[in-house]
Amino acid sequence: xxxxxxxxxxxxxxxxxxxxxxxxxxxxxxxxxxxxxxxxxxxxxxxxxxxxxxxxxxxxxxxxxxxxxxxxxxxxxxxxxxxxxxxxxxxxxxxxxxxxxxxxxxxxxxxxxxxxxxxxxxxxxxxxxxxxxxxxxxxxxxxxxxxxxxxxxxxxxxxxxxxxxxxxxxxxxxxxxxxxxxxxxxxxxxxxxxxxxxxxxxxxxxxxxxxxxxxxxxxxxxxxxxxxxxxxxxxxxxxxxxxxxxxxxxxxxxxxxxxxxxxxxxxxxxxxxxxxxxxxxxxxxxxxxxxxxxxxxxxxxxxxxxxxxxxxxxxxxxxxxxxxxxxxxxxxxxxxxxxxxxxxxxxxxxxxxxxxxxxxx
Amino acid sequence: xxxxxxxxxxxxxxxxxxxxxxxxxxxxxxxxxxxxxxxxxxxxxxxxxxxxxxxxxxxxxxxxxxxxxxxxxxxxxxxxxxxxxxxxxxxxxxxxxxxxxxxxxxxxxxxxxxxxxxxxxxxxxxxxxxxxxxxxxxxxxxxxxxxxxxxxxxxxxxxxxxxxxxxxxxxxxxxxxxxxxxxxxxxxxxxxxxxxxxxxxxxxxxxxxxxxxxxxxxxxxxxxxxxxxxxxxxxxxxxxxxxxxxxxxxxxxxxxxxxxxxxxxxxxxxxxxxxxxxxxxxxxxxxxxxx
Numbered sequence: 001x002x003x004x005x006x007x008x009x010x011x012x013x014x015x016x017x018x019x020x021x022x023x024x025x026x027x028x029x030x031x032x033x034x035x036x037x038x039x040x041x042x043x044x045x046x047x048x049x050x051x052x053x054x055x056x057x058x059x060x061x062x063x064x065x066x067x068x069x070x071x072x073x074x075x076x077x078x079x080x081x082x083x084x085x086x087x088x089x090x091x092x093x094x095x096x097x098x099x100x101x102x103x104x105x106x107x108x109x110x111x112x113x114x115x116x117x118x119x120x121x122x123x124x125x126x127x128x129x130x131x132x133x134x135x136x137x138x139x140x141x142x143x144x145x146x147x148x149x150x151x152x153x154x155x156x157x158x159x160x161x162x163x164x165x166x167x168x169x170x171x172x173x174x175x176x177x178x179x180x181x182x183x184x185x186x187x188x189x190x191x192x193x194x195x196x197x198x199x200x201x202x203x204x205x206x207x208x209x210x211x212x213x214x215x216x217x218x219x220x221x222x223x224x225x226x227x228x229x230x231x232x233x234x235x236x237x238x239x240x241x242x243x244x245x246x247x248x249x250x251x252x253x254x255x256x257x258x259x260x261x262x263x264x265x266x267x268x269x270x271x272x273x274x275x276x277x278x279x280x281x282x283x284x285x286x287x288x289x290x291x292x293x294x295x296x297x298x299x300x301x302x303x304x305x306x307x308x309x310x311x312x313x314x315x316x317x318x319x320x321x322x323x324x325x326x327x328x329x330x331x332x333x334x335x336x337x338x339x340x341x342x343x344x345x346x347x348x349x350x351x352x353x354x355x356x357x358x359x360x361x
Numbered sequence: 362x363x364x365x366x367x368x369x370x371x372x373x374x375x376x377x378x379x380x381x382x383x384x385x386x387x388x389x390x391x392x393x394x395x396x397x398x399x400x401x402x403x404x405x406x407x408x409x410x411x412x413x414x415x416x417x418x419x420x421x422x423x424x425x426x427x428x429x430x431x432x433x434x435x436x437x438x439x440x441x442x443x444x445x446x447x448x449x450x451x452x453x454x455x456x457x458x459x460x461x462x463x464x465x466x467x468x469x470x471x472x473x474x475x476x477x478x479x480x481x482x483x484x485x486x487x488x489x490x491x492x493x494x495x496x497x498x499x500x501x502x503x504x505x506x507x508x509x510x511x512x513x514x515x516x517x518x519x520x521x522x523x524x525x526x527x528x529x530x531x532x533x534x535x536x537x538x539x540x541x542x543x544x545x546x547x548x549x550x551x552x553x554x555x556x557x558x559x560x561x562x563x564x565x566x567x568x569x570x571x572x573x574x575x576x577x578x579x580x581x582x583x584x585x586x587x588x589x590x591x592x593x594x595x596x597x598x599x600x601x602x603x604x605x606x607x608x609x610x611x612x613x614x615x616x617x618x619x620x621x622x623x624x625x626x627x628x629x630x631x632x633x634x635x636x637x638x639x640x641x642x643x644x645x646x647x648x649x650x651x652x
Binding site for chain 1: 467471475520521522523528549550552574578579594605610
């Protein structure tokens with residue numbers, strides 16, 4: 001889950017990384033008491049869960065006299081369709097130089113990857129294309145609590161030596177906060193020292209509980225409902241509902257829908273051991289999406305009991321057509337139950353998907 | 362076969378849990394069928410002395426190692442205890458560690474894999490179905506009835522999709538040497554590169570089916586590093602960006618790891634890529650006859 005900027009900055013501040021003076025406000029009038037602490041040059045930033053908010057008008061410059069009015073203006077806006085409910089008001093820094101610093105998980109090396117670049121304030125992907133020599137990369141043994149000084153020297157290069165403790169502190173944040181990404185862009189040099197002018201932290205969804213995060217904001221309401229049942233669920237916007245067991249099999253069912261010219265409405269992975277109650281909940285959840293007019297159920301596995309799955313489909317009792325492919329134990333019984341209740345069961349993935357695409361059209 | 366054979370004694374960590382108990386039964390049923398040793402010991406802290414399907418449970422891996430000749434371990438413990446289990450096994454000297462457990466935080470996985478590497482152990486998974494060498498050994502949860510012995514290796518990030526592919530291969534008369542589910546997490550121990558290197562050393566394996574999915578670029582990395590003939594399949598062509606597609610590792614992020622660019626890179630390196638699972642057997646047959 002992605003933290004909002006003010007949350008990420010709080011994490012950095014708690015870890016001893018300097019951040020600009022700033023206050024979170026939920027209405028423009030809340031800003032007035034903080035003006036003294038913010039000084040003359042102020043920036044107000046919409047705290048919305050979308051990228052590219054700067055270009056979309058979500059970051060506005062102000063001074064002491066205009067700050068409240070500017071904040072009011074920002075609260076009245078929608079940024080890429082999201083209403084502005086929270087605004088971070090910050091002191092504007094006297095920036096002399098900008099750097100880029102991030103830590104991610106290197107899948108290939110199976111280690112944290114630390115990137116430092118002299119081209120701050122720019123997307124790292126852009127730097128990688130236009131000036132790849134400006135990015136320094138270091139991989140660290142995840143068993144180490146701190147980065148060895150030689151790595152910090154290698155990363156910092158000719159940057160002021162004050163950035164080195166910041167790099168190590170961010171490395172600790174990355175580990176302690178179960179981050180998949182910890183990024184400071186830009187990391188700025190001012191006459192008052194170095195500051196994290198912007199911050200982005202993505203927390204591992206598998207570690208939310210131990211990080212004390214109760215609700216995954218990145219999920220839609222229906223996705224959260226699915227999570228409660230232990231399903232993986234993604235909305236895709238088409239007309240064909242998809243239920244499978246296992247992420248790979250469910251994904252390849254979606255791909256097959258595209259191959260045959262259809263459009264999937266969603267992706268639901270019921271996971272292992274699909275008992276009738278789970279299957280019933282899955283079918284009802286998928287059927288509750290208004291755009292769904294047909295549902296493909298594609299379940300395979302040695303330990304999945306086909307009669308249980310059939311009972312779940314029948315118990316769901318939904319109005320849309322359900323087309324089923326089942327392979328596993330008690331296959332004959334599952335087939336009998338389904339056909340007695342008027343459901344169609346076909347033998348292969350290709351056949352069910354082709355049929356569903358026809359029905360959807 | 363790679364990673365183990367009939368003679369490999371297996372330890373199951375989390376032996377007294379529902380999953381552990383169920384799969385000890387199935388693994389040993391398979392071992393009896395092929396004349397292998399199968400699961401020889403279980404471990405659950407605090408449950409030492411119990412029996413599961415006739416297998417003795419120990420409190421620690423070291424105790425079990427003291428009593429039995431053990432070459433591999435399979436882990437069924439909950440996510441919060443899995444990294445510890447990997448490290449305990451590596452520390453005790455087990456060379457092949459299969460971690461079935463899902464939902465382990467990535468930082469725990471990175472530490473456990475780094476620790477295992479120091480001890481010279483290979484970790485398969487986490488979040489994987491394990492591996493099966495038909496006629497030799499089953500370590501994990503794969504449904505053995507779908508498999509047949511032969512000369513095609515299979516490497517996959519998925520579980521059920523692997524079974525689907527194996528089923529198609531078997532029906533087409535194409536047997537498998539070893540089928541390895543490497544796991545659906547962003548950080549896994551053995552990647553395509555590592556398993557392909559094992560297949561290169563394995564005289565039984567003549568060709569490989571590589572089943573990948575969106576996220577990362579380990580499929581391309583693997584295909585580039587081997588001379589074995591490969592047929593690939595990539596799941597997730599219709600996956601939208603920044604959405605996790607069921608597997609923690611199946612995500613297109615920062616414009617990277619999408620199926621189309623993966624497929625293009627594989628094809629550029631001469632690897633044929635199936636657009637549907639059902640096309641795989643015919644493409645494998647083509648590799649062999651060279652037509």
